[in-house]
Amino acid sequence: MNSTTRSSRKAAFTLVGLLVIIAVLGILAAMLIPALVRAKGKSKRIQCINNLKQDGLAFRLWDSMGDGRYPMAVSTNKGGTMEFAESGNTFRHFQVMSNELNTPKILVCPDDNRTAATSFAKLNNQNVSYFVGLDAEEARPQMLMTGDRNVTNGSTSVRSVLELRPAIPAGWTETMHNGNGNVGMADGSVFQHTTLTLRNALRNTGNTTNRIALPE
Secondary structure, eight states: OOHHHHHHHHHHHHHHHHHHHHHHHHHHHHHHHHHHHHHHHHHHHHHHHHHHHHHHHHHHHHOTTOSSBOGGGSOGGGTOOGGGTTTTOTHHHHHTTHHHHOOGGGGSOTTSSOOOOSSGGGOOGGGOOEEEETTOBTTBTTSEEEEETTEEOSOSSOOSEEEEOTTSOOEEOTTSGGGOEEEEETTSOEEEEOHHHHHHHHTTSSSSOEEEEOOO
16 A cells, blocks of 8 residues: 555545534534523523512612502602603603612613613613503502513504503513513512413402503
8 A cells, every 4th residue: 555545545534533523513512502592591581580679679668658659659749750650751660769779770681682771860761671560559469560571462552551451462572581571560579471471460460450651
């Protein structure tokens, strides 16, 4: 066997080995990338839940009078936001709690494409990822108080205030959390919801209607 033949075989073996390595790396990538994507999505959802827990705590801390009412049910003359309830200015309900929230960063879900305001003075709807339950009060702990803005009541028109009722097919859009969402309740608890579990929750809020203000 001459040197030319040996060199050809060596090159062939080297090429085969390289192709095998590439194939193995491709298989590993196909296995690992989806897992990494799922892990990243889970991390974002956990952070979103933590945001909503802090938002819920802020509402309860704001109720310094101890009468179970949150800003949405208190007149602006007394430091609340009741007059803004139907205006579409959802950010106002968070802005009035600047002392309790400490930072506007927790008003943006990490799975949303919105950016946090640099200060509460500059806060507007585009710096908010979460809706506000206008009818939430401590006396009815299962009322919706906060939640991801990708909630829908099946209406084709976009409105700043939605009514969520058991008889209406509420659900989630694909905007965030792969078509699911998180909801904070009036008692401060937070739940991950699919469309089905959200509809079940609406049957147990203690009220036939949950009005929510969307930051549109």
